[in-house]
Amino acid sequence: MKKLLLFGVGLFTLIACNETETPEGILHLTGNVKGLSQGKLYIKKIEDTTLIVLDSIIIKGDSHFETTFPLKKPEVLYLFLDRGQTNSMDNNLSFFAEPGEMNIETNLKEFYAAAKITGSKNQDLLAEYNSFKSKFNDENLSLIEKRIKNTSNFNQQTADSIEEAYNRLLKRKYRYAANFATTHGEYEVAPYVALTEISDINLIYLDTIAKHMSRHVEASKYGRLLRKHIYDRKKAEFNSNDK
Incomplete structure (x- = not known):
């Protein structure tokens, strides 16, 4: 009975760990654009010299964002900010993405210059x-x-x-x-x-x-x-x- 109980605890721990880990070939990207209360973020990549959208995130009230999508190998991606009615040249942030956990912290005023990107050795x-x-x-x-x-x-x-x-x-x-x-x-x-x-x-x-x-x-x-x-x-x- 004791062995069975220990096995159950071990199995539960293993499952819990797997649930918190990002599956292989997946990028889990979190971040915050401080000061952004409303707008839209786009994750894009270059495919045959053309920028294509991988994902879009609507920001409404909370400046934090989170997204998950397939990424088999490290690649440079682009985080585009649609500010709505406000135009700015500082709307594009490139980053060397890797499968796993990544985080981007920046602000609305200096979207590119203030960016701090973690989770990627590349x-x-x-x-x-x-x-x-x-x-x-x-x-x-x-x-x-x-x-x-x-x-x-x-x-x-x-x-x-x-x-x-x-x-x-x-x-x-x-x-x-x-x-x-x-x-x-x-x-x-x-x-x-x-x-x-x-x-x-x-x-x-x-x-x-x-x-x-x-x-x-x-x-x-x-x-x-x-x-x-x-x-x-x-x-x-x-x-x-x-x-």
Whole structure:
């Protein structure tokens, strides 16, 4: 009788645990858009260069939201905010989604800039990369300002200096992105960065990134797209040299 009772308790605990865990291949997304009392949220993804809606959530009174939908492998998704009558450029939030539990905390005033996203290692790594990218963009903007100033009282030596600085900056960006993608080949963010940031880099580097991808990353959406991109570029270069 005692053994039967222990078995029953153990079975109940197992069932309870399974009920709280997100099933495999499912994304359970929770979050809060502080200050949003009324509006609509859309979860979207890119499919064949077109944004398609995966789910929509109506916000009425409570700014918290929750949704669950199938997601077999990590992929970049987009959280769109329909503010109703209020228009804003800050309505789109991209995030590297992964199956399991994820949470997005943000606010109505700074929908994109204030977002804190948890539950995805790929998202953490992408945020790390974007931190470097932000610094690159700041330096690039500074060079653009110098170019504009130089046009009013043009100086060739200054123009050459700005161009050299830009080329050094661009090389630094490409080296960082290539190293980042190669170092993190066990995550889907690696081929994603290669495709979105340095798709035109020398094929030697793309081949190196592809070789460092783990098997499950190679079989992912971005892993397959990177392989296809490399194949297409090699084919195009071969045909060009053959003429």
